[in-house]
Amino acid sequence: MNSVGKYFSDIFYGLKSLWKGLMVTGYYFVHPKQIVTQQYPENRKELKMFDRFKGELILAHDENNFHHCNGCGICQLNCPNGSIEIIADSVPNEDGKAERIIDKHIYHLSMCTFCALCVKSCPSNALAFSQEFEHAVFDRNKLTKVLNQPGSRIKKEPKEPKAPKPPTDTVPKSNPAN
Amino acid sequence: MQEVELQDILTAREDGDYIINIGPQHPSTHGVLRFVVSLKGEMLEYVIPHCGYIHRGIEKMCERLTYPQIIHLTDRMDYLSAHMNNEAVSLLVEKATGVEVPERVKYIRTILSELQRIQSHQLWWAAFGMDMGGLTCFFYGLRDREKILDIFEESFGSRLLHSYICPGGVMNDIHPNFQKRTKEFIKYFRKKLPEYDELLTGNIIFEMRTKGMGVLSKGEAISYGLTGPPGRASNFACDIRKLYPYSAYDKVEFKEILYTEGDTWARYKVRMAEMWESMKIIEQLIDNIPEGDFTIKMKPVIRLPEGEYSQRVETARGELGVYVVSKGEKTPYRMHFRTPNFSNLFVMNRLAAGNKIADLIAISGSLDLVIPDIDR
């Protein structure tokens, strides 16, 4: 008799447990407000990435096309997978001395792993991450980018406070730990 | 365990064994893992895991990278425990160079590790439910995981591979919203976690399929080197957080979840309970993060003194050991990772042989394998 009782109690226990599960899915079925889907291409305008989002590496330029990069190459050294190439040039400055300036700051987005070591190690806080995330292109060569804009120059006013930079928190305020 | 060589399989095949390759491309191996399975009807005779399909040579690559650069490679081993992997290398470098990190860093690291553990277990629950055929679990798990990923994204700028914990501290200070959002999440998830139980844990079909399946005794668990939730399900107290507390784990109170059954059901229950424990740990720490620096000044080029170093941490899947031989250079002479999944994987034959195909999927799901961690 005991086994018969167990037979039926098993059935009722099973049905009860199944009913519990059904109630969970049933609840969401009748509560479409709980839907979490985002309609991506439509919400492009409202879609704002977080400030610290590591989209792609940029060399911050101000409105007068000045940047802070002096071509020291520390970012290139720190990059673990060689996605940064610095082509430096030397030009004579006002004193007539040869000075190292940046010719091309080449960034291979296709190789970048977004470890942020370049941004962190940059001694002049020239690099930053932008919030751009739509990287898809049809030609792989387009993923190799020259970060310094044509005609841009290094900003050399050491006395002045730091030039305005795009508001990103990714650039550390403290000294580079590396 | 019967030792089965490739040659044996080939000869066995001629004898009329029914050999099936589950993987390398299969919906429930969660990556490129291959099980060679011999069948008698529905019953499995033996299971041979073949790994190495995504071997990237991370240990070798580490030998030409400096210590801060190694961090970003550890992300890519067990990508669901990225913070813990980063933490392991960072702790090792700090130990070797004799640096003491600020309290704030320890608290932040602990909170992140626990958030990461919850996130990893959520994804495991989602995928495990899907392996069992309950497809809705997958979406509920990912829906809640998204909340944690948003917290991560706001603070560190990335959702999966953070490279956030670095030797000497963390990359940048936590976001001002971090504490608020984490508390919101805990509140939210405390309401959603019982729903997981209603949907899957209490379900009679699920219970029938997991209880008593793939039983492993404590002795076997130790001899197979099982760690993490699979080990603790066999009553093997192997939680590094308890045994060798690191970061702020000595300041928090939590229970080490131990089950004695050692079956699939116990492995499932351990992880479900760990999510509750992780939430408890976070709640103890989140309001008490001390003020201070988020990093200390390390030398521009970190050189480990000559010698051998090792460090172990508890990732979401078990014990991760890092072992470094240094010759005093800025790069390690030899680097080795003892990854939890690698040893957890090879218990498959012991657990699954003699059961059915459906059990193979359930058992491999309950071990929570992350394939890049196995292959490295």
Place this chain on the structure above:
Amino acid sequence: MPFNIYDFSGTTKAIDQFLYAKMPPTWAFITELAIVGLIILLFYAVIGLYLVYLERKVCAFMQNRVGPNRVGKWGLFQTIADLIKLLMKELITIRKADKLLFNIAPFIVIIASFMAIAAIPFAKGLHAVDFNIGVFYMMAVSSIGVIGILLAGWSSNSKYSLIGAMRSGAQVVSYELSVGLALLSVVIFSGSMQLSTIIESQANGWWIFKGHIPAIISFVIFLIASTAEINRGPFDLAEAESELTAGFHTEYSGIRFAFFFLGEYMNMFIVASLAATVFLGGWMPLHIGNLQGFNHVMDFIPPIFWYFGKTIFIMYLIMWFKWTFPRLRIDQLLTLEWKYLLPINLVNILIISFIVLMGWYIK
């Protein structure tokens, strides 16, 4: 031409007379067959497509998603776009596959469900054939489908497919019993196997209400067993996508795969309409005893809406099961049938026969 949405027999009779007046009887008969065939074919395609859409929407809402919403308003044309895609895909034939059986298998599945549709009464006077053994015919025909599945698994020359097919064979053969016995209970109640008679017998209340608890038990058993018979989750062991990738149709592509897919959904429709017809009164409106006013209001809703409402409700139940429960294992599946459903069913039938003998059910 008389058209009455409450009773289609006038319309069909008028068409019949019109055709026989214009043509010799043989030709009229053939034309009628052709017309009915065409209508059912069209109906089959439309229902099949929109069942896929319905399922995708239902599961999406259960999973906190929105489901298809890109093609057309609310994604209404999504499945049509899918169909076009599947039509244009390459039909891959496996080397060393049994070509003849491999090509025939999807058609067997389709034909089985197609034949079953013929006997479904959609509304008063709206059915293709009204057999006097309608229930028997439906069961017999719908179980032909498993031959298609077995052939597909066998001929694919793939181990995954073979395991899936064998599972399906074991499953359908055992669950056929429970389906049959559950239907038998209503046959005992109504004393007829003719579907139209069964519906007529429910004019004063559906069998699920009139037959007391035994009828409810057989309804539940029918739901479970028929879900298993049509290979849907939680009994989708033949497909078992997390174990066998796609089970018996692993090696099929393009429109051949679509046939299996369509066949599965049509089987769901057939099972749901059979349950609606036998247990929930088919197109018969909801009548409660002698409440004249209520019954008149219910009569006002056309029978075809009643029929589709009930069918969709039962299909929703089947979908609800699929998207909530984890899958069973093959031995548990057979245990459920042989240790639980079948004994309960047999006892249930005994009780029902006793009730009918004593005349205790509501007449």
